[in-house]
Amino acid sequence: MEKHKVVVCDHIHEAGLELLKNDEQIDFVFAADIDKTALLDVIADADVAITRSSTDVDAAFIASAKKMKAIVRAGVGVDNVDIEGCSKEGIIVMNVPTANTIAAVELTMTHMLSCMRMFPYSHDHLKNQRIWKREKWYGYELKGKKLGVIGFGN
Structure with missing residues (x-):
């Protein structure tokens, strides 16, 4: 069974982290405390990135994410996500509109x-x-x- 690499780019609730850590189909990487350059290296082979407000999903992020299938915004807004850029690369963008x-x-x-x-x-x-x-x-x-x-x- 192939694992999916999921990178958590920002701090999320511990309960969410535990779900990801305990899922056998997920290769979980916590990358909330690293700088942008290091983050771009980590997401290069990631399938999914989970973000909040601190991470800008901009052109550099998208270009680095060669295998990215989805960006999950753990929150309401997607103002820090280049939705058009993601769409051009076939990356699905999701958010949680009623989260808060x-x-x-x-x-x-x-x-x-x-x-x-x-x-x-x-x-x-x-x-x-x-x-x-x-x-x-x-x-x-x-x-x-x-x-x-x-x-x-x-």
């Missing part, structure tokens, strides 16, 4: 509550002036408020 949906929603809710309750201001006041005036930092409730949502991206 829950985290994005939770962070949005956190920021909304933080702003409504004036947390950044009260924290700064307490930290820098060492004075706590509760009545100054009551803030507001979200209940009954109208929320306008402007979305970008996926």
Whole structure:
């Protein structure tokens, strides 16, 4: 059985690394902590590269990846991947468009509550002036408020 060389170019979650390490059909290479020149050498005979935001899949990357069949962007955006260049070389580009949906929603809710309750201001006041005036930092409730949502991206 022929193994497929999979190069992880950026840091990904340990659970993902374990899946790759334990798959008998994969020749796993972790290359997140090497410089661009060394990375280009490592991907020369790779079948798949897994990237995040730190690795630019540019013309030099594509030219070095002689056997590359797929680039997997472990995340939402593909702005660091030359999709046209990959297509010309027959390299499939994939991403995970809903990978961070829950985290994005939770962070949005956190920021909304933080702003409504004036947390950044009260924290700064307490930290820098060492004075706590509760009545100054009551803030507001979200209940009954109208929320306008402007979305970008996926």
